[in-house]
Amino acid sequence: MKRDIANDVDPDWAWSSYQPSESRPWTLAMAGHLYRRAAFGATYSELQQAVSGGPQKTVDRLLRGGEELDAFHHVMDQDELASAKSGNMGSLRAWWLRRMLKTPYPLLEKMTLFWHSHFGISGSRVGDSQLMLQHIRVLREHALGKYSSMLDAVSQDPAVYLGLGAQSSRKAQPNEEFARQLMHRLSLGPGNFGEEDVSEASRAFTGWVVLRGQLRFFDREHDTGVKKILGRSGNWKAEDVLRIVLEQPVAPRMLVRKLYRWFVSEVEDPSDRLLDPLAEMLAKDYDTGRVVETMLRSNHFFSAAAYRRRIKSPVEFALEIVRGMEGTLSTVILSEELAQLGQNLYNPPTVDGWYGGRHWINSATMTGRCNLAHSLFARNGRYGGKLDPTAIASRYGYDDPTASPGFLVALFLQDDLPKSVREELRRTIPSSIDTDGSALRQFASNAAALTEFQLS
């Protein structure tokens, strides 16, 4: 029987802070791992800084975000708003990608993307780019905050009602979509509630109607009768339902399980025993930031149970290339290509979000990823040759054509490649002098096509 490396561990040890030791050293590979999960990959200097600073200091920095965050957000917010006002959902996608690329606080964007998938609200259903922008802002505002506050905010967000098909709920005809999705996906999980809980809770949401992009409450359409939800009776209102579902012990565990799949591993299904310490922590006050922090600092996170045990989403795949190359390019074209690879920002496929994992990859999307890397690194073409491996290698002092391939392998794969693959990759560089950098461009796109680079 195969050893279950995720669950054969002591939960107390698993979630304790990782301290490097001789048997478990802090390496370039570990630094790369942290930046893949808590950010959208790293630049070479970030990797170096991480290696010298150690894991906890690096996690501190990622949790805190960089400097001049307010100024950055202010500028981005204005550009986005102008774009939303023009009604162009496609340009919103591009702005978000740009924010992910340039932000001093990538973990915040990573979590915002997590919540976007969690709530599964799609612009094509909401049909209003300003409401979608507002929705993503709500998610960003609470991204590392309390889930209870997030749900309160989401229950006041018109985009959510439109996206769930719950735009109108009248006393005589309660709309069940909000209550159903709340219980099914956002708190309790299937099997932990009954149809009667859905219909009773729906009565608490009556009176809420989205009118011309505004969420409004009509007193006369609200059902003030007694509702019995999960065994508790009272004249419950919407906010009471949110409180009641979050008080169920299954709710924190479900959310922790989802965060585990996002930050730690898509391979093994973690046992309740492993998750219990985190679920108990979350149950106290629903502080997701603290759970994320605990995960990122943990022994388990920096172990084989987590390392390369996720498949990069298309956004992660592309942004890690662009961030590593410290370049700027058209995110309008990129966001369209990422949509073709299965991740259309602002438009998750269903309310279940992006399931991801193996589903990201098939023979067509694998081809698409290789060709995307090829065009990102190409001297000419749609991205204008703006990512230049020779220039970035030279910036870090790897001017010598024999050294620059090694630099790229350190940057993108942290040198963690099987020997045979490393040697073969090296052979793809012709021995003749690479006068115009084309061979290094080709080398870089071969590296991005490797199995190891698809894994996070």
Next chain:
Amino acid sequence: MSHSRRDFLKSVVGTSTLVSLSPAMPTFMQQSALAAGASEPSSDTVLVVVQLSGGNDGLNTVVPYSNDIYARSRSTLRLTASDVHPIDSDLGFHPEMPLFSRLFKDGQMMVVQGVGYPNSNRGHDEALRDWHTARPGQAACQTGWLGRAIDHAERPDEPSVPATLVAPIPMPLALGTQRAVVPSVRSAEKWTLRTDESQRKGLLEAAKQSATDSDNPLAHYVQQSSLAAHATSHQVAEVLRTTDRQDEYPSFSLAKQFKTISELIRADLGVRIFFAELGGGGIGGFDNHANQRDNHAALLRELSISVAAFVDDLNRAKLLDRVLLMSFSEFGRTLSENGRRGTGHGAAAPVFLAGGRLKGGLFGEHPDLADLKEDAPRHHTDYRQVYATALERWLGFPSEPVLGASYKALDLFV
């Protein structure tokens, strides 16, 4: 040959041993192909769905030319016995569709008449959504009938692609999945890798050598997908290199889509479902509220010529027996003209089927023009019966979990 080896080959290169034996493939793949012995060419069936956007006027496509009610109701759009290509003494194909007439006579085309659904919607968006989701009236439904079939057919350990969009339109809801990623492939070239083939081969062989890290199933899966991408790219490139059929397909958009589909079928990639489109997507070209005659004729001409080119091509390649083409439109149109030489949104309409294993002929009666509902023909065959037929009898997929209920399949195939 062990079952797992057969599965491995199939998931990576369809069933084509010829490709796995090509020198462009990694040595270990050639070896396992040799060990597997000669394999049969793929016999998987393929479904090609063609959306006619905008609401096709079924009454002027399969024309009841000798019907008095029709003649009275269509003052400017009426087609007469001398215009149409007769099917029988009552019905005939539109004048621009001599090739449909030929395919029909050869038994390579069938017409399912009077297809629709109860209380059908007459708004474009709503009706199209109903056809795409196969859940009429359920606005909250976010997956399509084909998408659900794809999620159902997808094997988590195989990198094969069950379906692809070929039409130059945004991903239609019909292909909306919950988990699987459905690619949009506008030309077969898009399925070829731009990196150097021999370098790729070397890297795949090197990766195979070092594949000792077997306890990471994701690494193994990605590796399989890379092999599949490599093999697929080679197969498509071979097809493009060896078949030059520029002159066999006219320059219509729909014909170009069919040409791509034909190339992808020849490449034997294991794709079971293709989605094509005519009319421009959205509220499409078939929506002729005014001056319908010439617009409609041009679209039917494109449809007829493109489908015939596709059928003839597949027939010559001996692939027609594996293919079923099925058209649909969100609704038919009203019997009466609207005073602007056009027609309004209707209800039931014919579905066209083409392929090599059809029984042929007309299926079901032409709707009774003396018994209309709000000026449009009534349906006698539910569209979900047609879907159930395509899923169950053609693709061999269970239809009930996809359609949410059991629908009686139609007896269409030999």
